[in-house]
Amino acid sequence: MDSGVVATPTLVTRPLRLEPFRALMLAPNRIGAQASARSFARPYSDVAARFAAWRRSGQVSQDTAPALYLHEYTTSGITIRGLVGALDLTREARTRDEVAVFPHEGVHTAQAAELADRMAEMAMNPAPILLTHRASPDLRTRLRELRQRPSDHQFTDRSGQYHRIWAIRDADALAAIEAGLIETRALIADGHHRYAAYGRLRADHLELAPATDAGLAMLVDLEDTPLFLGAIHRVLHGVSLRDLEPLGDAVRPVAGPQEAVAALAPTTVVATDGHHWATISLPRTDDRLTVEVLHQDVLPVLPTAGHEPRYAHSVDEALSAVARRRGLAILMPVPDVVDVLHAAEHGRLLPEKATSFQPKPSVGVLIRSLRDEPTDRG
Template sequence: MDPHTVVPPYVAGPLRLEPFRALMLVPRRIGDPSTGRAFARPYKDVAARLTRWQRRGLLTRDDAPALYLHEYTAGGMSIRGLVGALDVSRRATRHEDRAVLPHEGIHPAQADDLADRMAEMQLNPAPILLVHRAGGPTRALLAEIARGTPDHQFTDRSEQRHRIWAIRDPGSLATIRTDLAGTRALIADGHHRYAAYLRLQRRQPGGPCDHGLAMLVDQGTTPLFLGAIHRTLVGTSLGDLRTATESLGMHCADASQADAVAALGQSRLAATDGRSWAVVDLSPATDELAAVEVLHRHLVPALPHGPASIGYHHTVDDALAAAAPGSAVSVLMPAPSFDLVLRIAEADRLLPEKATSFQPKPSLGVFIRSFDDG
């Protein structure tokens, strides 16, 4: 973990998602790049801007609080999750009390800045993304709801398709509340916004900041895709990488590009300087650690030279383009499994920065939570 990051506090159970009155942009504004710019500086004008949009019919506000079942489809993948106001008012003091599990550290200054932005805007502009495995009653209930007619159905400007059902029935809400009380959720996206929620709650306890907007996805029903984030070690050579592996009792062998890529797995990395390729065997270090942990906590510190910096890439092509003989080594990473990330979080370990990429994420503007509505 980056020495400048810290562990965000843990929210105590039971996990609670509360109904709220959703603000929703009209479909033509959702997924539009201008929507993101609308939440940029000056933040104090954002609330007034949303009021103007509502008068112009560009923004709707629900008449009554609800939990929302949100299904979005992008790139052929459909994800369904519950959207609600996450209770962040209680802090866990014991391991067994934790309800929300981070798996990455946060930069305090960034979390402070996000908290200041939300306080100025008086809203949560988008839900953080949480993942869990739902219990049988909730899973069955949401499947039944999804078979009904949605309250909203549209395709946004980025070609994401959305279906939304408002859940207000007291019996359904009670089933969800009871079922969620016994679950733990992993933060898939939004570690800094989660930390900002906790900062706001600490500043203003007992009010709307006791909650923060969240979407809870059942990984057992409509799983998010967990992709790899590849690395480029700038200022490092393949020779440096071989020296580091030998000093740690690991093995680094020359290989063709095809063989190196084919060998990629939880205990093997593929590395290239753009001209030559090698397979790095991390065994037995990966018996207890994820490959990304071994790279950052063991291999990188053992390098005789560099890295002067580390680049991060969501595609193999981008990683390969950054490699350079003698001066930059690109390392192709395996994607960790959801269960592995969950075990790491439950064991009180944090993965290095940019270790996971949960995809796809919903477009900005589908759900907004105003502090005026609690």
């Protein structure tokens, strides 16, 4: 990525602290609805008024007392569980050994500023960023015990996601969770720009302090219910297979799509214009991931050097893109989460859209207010 337009978010220091908050929740018939998602995603100036109207009509509820929340959601046969709380942003790491939350992608500063302004306009964190970590055995056991009691909320939303939520207020349980997070080193799975926007909120919107000293986050144990890590493919318009000739023997034609897709491997990507197919061998050097080798060694020698690729989350989407407009689809292998963690812990930022962690929870299940949610950092 162009270092002139991206930056590294502030690195929060250990111990990672998730603090209780009074969750706002949309009514189940609004969660997962496209209209609700659009209301939060687009910079409408009337979002706050619309949300207030939903509250008056009983479409939004708020807990009476702060809590941490254990949120479990199931979609397409995949179940994810995570702790949801207000991530303390007030302590900045001075050395890499102190870092509690690792980004693995840079952020566009303008986009982060826009998101911060939008959250300030709404006066809320509308959805948690997703963090993934390896929980300690004690923390995993404690959360398993918490799940033995009936959930406080249980419903299926409009998109078909099934949710169970436990509010955690017991002082002993909260203390055990705090102790279990002391050594946590978490990876941002989804929400790099929102994480950076939390920092901009603190700096640019003092009228919302001290609520901006934290940001909504969901911490998922990758040993318990791991998020699915998928590939994000590249689409290069204005490029042909012939433009790959400078890569020499690294490029090998293959008979068709089945053979090409079967050849995808940690060091092999596939290039196609939709009619002809080839594999590209990209041996990994210096511990670089395949996506790093592609962006650093291959894309700069192509005719579109200097132009950002487009992105596709499925093979069909990539092929549709080159069917509509001449170009190449570069099909990527699935990255290994261990490699992503290794790169992040060593301070490397991967190219934009290097990973796709799924599934994400529907927007509106747990929302954090920036106005009427008291904060106590004791």
